[in-house]
Amino acid sequence: MGVNYAKVGDLKEGNYVVIDGEPCRVVEVSKAKTGKHGAAKANIVAISIFTGSKKTLMAPVDEQIEIPVIEKHVGQILADMNEKIQLMDLDTYETFDIERPKEEDLASKVRPGAEVEYWSIMGRRKIVRVK
Known part of the structure; x- marks a missing residue:
């Protein structure tokens, strides 16, 4: 787990x-x-x-x-679908949907093509930084 x-x-x-x-x-x-x-x-x-x-x-x-256990990954935003964001992991090329960040400073930087750091914790994922 x-x-x-x-x-x-x-x-x-x-x-x-x-x-x-x-x-x-x-x-x-x-x-x-x-x-x-x-x-x-x-x-x-x-x-x-x-x-x-x-x-x-x-x-x-x-x-x-x-x-x-916090697994830190880097992904690229493929699409912004308002509440959800489609991400592609830059190591495994897996694509998945992730919840849009609630923090205003992060949400304002979300755009297709941007690279993000996301954490995978206990089966859940969260964007923590937009590069």
């Missing part, structure tokens, strides 16, 4: 993590020690890569958590 595992206590801001089945980028990490018999806990705040929604996770620092 494209995930690795790490301990919650090893996460830092800027890392990627899976919360509620959604790949997210960590924006805040705070750790709290509990009573003399309790385990230290970490509070993780992250933003979904695909939806932009905020997710939080409270877990013991020694608990294993899923880390998404």
Whole structure:
């Protein structure tokens, strides 16, 4: 499925993590020690890569958590079909439809013939940069 595992206590801001089945980028990490018999806990705040929604996770620092495997690819835009964009991977020449970026700075640069960097994460794809 494209995930690795790490301990919650090893996460830092800027890392990627899976919360509620959604790949997210960590924006805040705070750790709290509990009573003399309790385990230290970490509070993780992250933003979904695909939806932009905020997710939080409270877990013991020694608990294993899923880390998404991010495959970075380069593609060329073949067609702009409003909501979707037709891309061709420049390594495999595979063509597929991908969701138009919601970020205004990316969406304004989308045009046929442009090269883009896209990420493939857990079976989903997202344009992250227009070259």
